[in-house]
Structures are given as structure tokens and as C-alpha cells.
Amino acid sequence: MSIRSFGASALCIAGALFPVAANAAYDAAGAYTLRCSSCHGDKGQGTKGVSPTLGPALKANPFIVAGSADAIKNIIRKGRGGKKRLYNESYPNMPAFGAEFVSDIDAMVAYLKGDMQK
């Protein structure tokens, strides 16, 4: 194995072992704007009161503020519909957002529980 290929392999392994570090520049606020804001509002205020209403407020939402990170991740990844619906209102079901849409879900949850609530 050449030094060059060894180095490349090491980088790959390091990237696999430390994905968070490799994804440190993840723009959670930008991803929120792109993926979430059309339903939950650009500041997390929700879209109740506009037509059609698409999603509840996330800012000051007790579940976002006090709920476990794992529960929030689970909803982002799997969506929410049918018996799992929480809101008995006119919001449509929440679609699932896989890693191709929200690649760093830890950062996204941190944003929802952190900067968004300020």
C-alpha cells in the first residue's frame, strides 16, 4: 500500500469514526428554512392562521422545549400521522425527513431546542 493510499484510507476511516466533526459546518438554521419553515414558520411560529394551515408552532412548544431529543428525532425521521398525530386540528400529517433531507439530525434538534427558543 502506498503512503498516498494509506493516507486516503486513514482519512476515510477518520471521517467514518468522527462524522460529527466532519459535519461541523452543518447549517441547521438553513436546513430548517429549507425543510421545515414552510409548515412551521420561518421563526418556528407555526402556520396557524394562514391558509392552508400546515404545521404547529415549534417555538415555545412544550414538546420541543421539554421533550427528549430522541423523541424529536424520531418524529423528524419517521413523520407523524394516523394514530401518532398529536394535534387534533387541520394540520396535515407530517412527512418523514430522512438523512437525505436532514443530514445532521443532532444539530437540527439542538437548533430547535436552542437558538429557535431564544
Place this chain on the structure above:
Amino acid sequence: MMMHALWKKICGMVMGLAGLVLMVLLMVPVDSQAMPSFARQTGMNCNSCHIGTDNVPNFTRTGRIFAMRGYTRTEVREKLRAEGDTIEDMPQYGGDYLALNWNDYFSARFISSLVAQSETAAGVKSAVTSRPLGRMAMFYTGPITDWVGLWTEIGYLGNNQLNSVTTGRTGPTGLNLFGYDEYRLSTGMDLAPGTFIGMSLGNELPNVVSQWVFPAGLPSQWNNGQGGTGRFKEIAAYSFHGLFDDRYWAQIGFVTGMDNISWSDGSNVYTAWGYNLFRETRNDMWFVLETYHGKDMPTQMTSIRDSYICPGTCPAGVTDSTLSISNNRGGGVVLNAPFVRIKNFTSYKLRWESSVADRGSHSWIASAVYHPMKENLVGGGSVERDLFGVYLRYFYKRTYGFQAQWQTQLKYDFTNAAGLTRGVYTRPAMSVTGLWNPAMNFSVNFNYNPRVQNRVFEDQRNLYTSGTSRSIGIEYNF
């Protein structure tokens, strides 16, 4: 030889087992999770706006309000990135729309179905035209500018053609295939939370703005059709409408016709007044009064005898006056009726609708309509026809469902210019359809119609005849 028989037996068992496994796999309820580009525009999935997507989709509250609002959500304009920005290394379009990339704008649908028809009691077994490639179309729904939304579908349509069951009038088919273009340009303005006004221009009846045109299984005597139906008809419809306090719907629409060879010339006026109860995705209910009156409508007696195909007198060998595109009234001419044309008409619909999405594992649309209409005829005389119909589409886990529709006529009288009234006889119409949606953008349907029938004058009831039909179809949206 014995080994050969044993081998055949084993092969048979394996094949049978494989078939059984396949059937079980197909029958396992799964949450449908496909996402065609039609839905990617909003990031939501099909189920957000539709309860079932087969052939004619019915709507959840979200879908209905989205249509009423004009397919734009101007309040999100500020939330998207500027041109050239990237997120997750993906270049983003700038601008004001929810669309992600240009290829997300367009979607397509493919519908195929096969149909068979029984022999009638009178021994008539008509030829039936199936359309394995029943419809292919491109469609788009969404904003095209800051303030203008567009619905359009362009393609060709070839519904299954069940020939007339009238003895001696089986007629040729194959003319039930045509290109079409539907469009509606809409705009709207928010006045307050839950309150907006809007207007639209299109080539379909104004009841598409609110989607009161659906469910398609409900009775409708308004026949200005699926817009832009090629050489046959083209209408222009203008609508002014609004939703107030998130629950009151008011609308007035004006419809003009052109190229209506067989219809009266003129224009029509449509109004709708709706009240929205409950207003939840899991429990939505509407009460609606619609009115429609004017001069431009084919009659319920001889709707298309004087059509483009048979202008006045049909060509030699063509004896079936039901020849038309799908916008006729389903072979709805009355046997031996005189040729008449509408001078003017008045009608209304009283509608109740319950839309329930994902209440547990259950979703449904249930609806009922009472729909009277009176036609005054050129040269005197009139036609009065009152219909009542009910409709139910139900889905379990959005995957397995059925659809049932039933309608009857409470009154159907033809009065000629001399004042002589003759009743029209036909029995209640009904059909049942099994639905299977293994994915949101793919559906299979099995339809059974126990009564394919004709319409006759009461005093000629001996000419009444009926049969059955059944069909299988698929729809794929991508």
C-alpha cells in the same frame, strides 16, 4: 416416469407456496410512503391533500383550502434562499416559491383500465372499448409568480366506453379518445388569519376552485365538462371567491361557451355558499349550496345528437346517439326522445360532505347531494329532473379501501311545447369499487357496476334494458 410426476408435484407445491408468500406480502398493510414530484413541491406527501389518489382524487381539508387559496402561499416567500445559495451542498433556486428545482414542477400520470360488460336481459351484449392506456398526462399545481398559482393538466383521455344497452343501438365506439388541456390561473390575497379572497380564470366549471366538482360519483347535471376537450368544447370560466373566518365560503363564477355546436349559445352564472364545520384534518365537514343557471347547456333529453360527430344526421351505419367524448351524460339521452335544445336552465345542489383523514387507521370521504334542475326548451316545453345521490370512499391505513356510489332520480319529466308531460324511466344507478393503494402514487381499482341501463319514456317501458359491467384499472403518478 414416477420421478417426473414427483418432480412436477414438487414444482407445483413450490410455485403454489411462492404464490402464497407473494399474496401474503402484498396483503400486509403498510403505510404508503411514496412521494412523487407533485407533492415534493410542498415537502408534504400525497396524503396531506388527498384521500386516495386513484383516478379522481378526493380532498382533505388541507387540499381543499390549498385549492381555494389558489395554489400559492405567499407568506413563505421570504423564507427561501437567494439565487445561488447552497444548503447541504445543493444549489438552491432563489425566488419566492416552494418549488425546489425545475424538474419538481411537473408530474405525470398514467391510467390504464380494462372493462367488460354483461349481456342484458334483452340479450344485448355490446362491444366494449377498453383503454389499456386510458390516460397519460402532465400536470402541475403550484405558484408561477409571486401572486399567481396554476393548475394544469395536458394529455389525452380515453375512458372506457360502455356502449348503449339499448337494443339495436350498440353503435360504433372508438371516438371516446381525445386530447385535453385543463388549466386554471388563480390568485388570492389574505385579509386576515383564516380569511382570504381570490379570483381565477380557467376552462373548467368554477366548482373546481373549491373542488365541489368531486367526488365524481355524485350526481351532476352540469355538463360544461373537463376543460378544453379538444374540438368539442372550450369554455372560459371566471371565478371570484373568498373564505371568511376560516369557515364561510362564498363564490360567484361566470362561464361562457364557444364551439358549442349542439348547445344553446350564451353564458351561465354559478354561485356557491359553504359552511365548514369542525375544520380538523381528522374531522372536517361541509354544508354547501351551489346554484347554476344560464343558457349554455346540453339538455337531458337529446344531449349530443346534434354533436360534432353527428351534426344533425349521423353518417350511414352510425345509429347510436350516445356517440361523444366522456363529457356527455354517460349515454344519457332518452330513447326515442325528440331533438330539443335548451333555451335556459336553472339548477342547484345541496351538498353535505364529511372528510376524515387518518382517524386512527381510518380515512374516508362521505357525501350526499340533492340536485334539482329545470330546463326550458327552445320552441316551448321543459325538462325537470331532480336527483339525489350518496357517495362513500373509505380507506384502511390509506392502503385498502372501497368506494360506493348510488343515485336515484326523484323526478324526470319531459313536457313538450303542447304541454303534454311524459315521465322518463330509469332505475337507481350504483357502482362499487375495491381500492388498493400499495403506495401513495400507485393504485389499483376493481369496479363493478350492477346496472348499465338506458333511459326510456314511462309509456315505452318495454324498451328498458340493463346489464352489468366490471373493470380493473391502475393509476401511477410520478
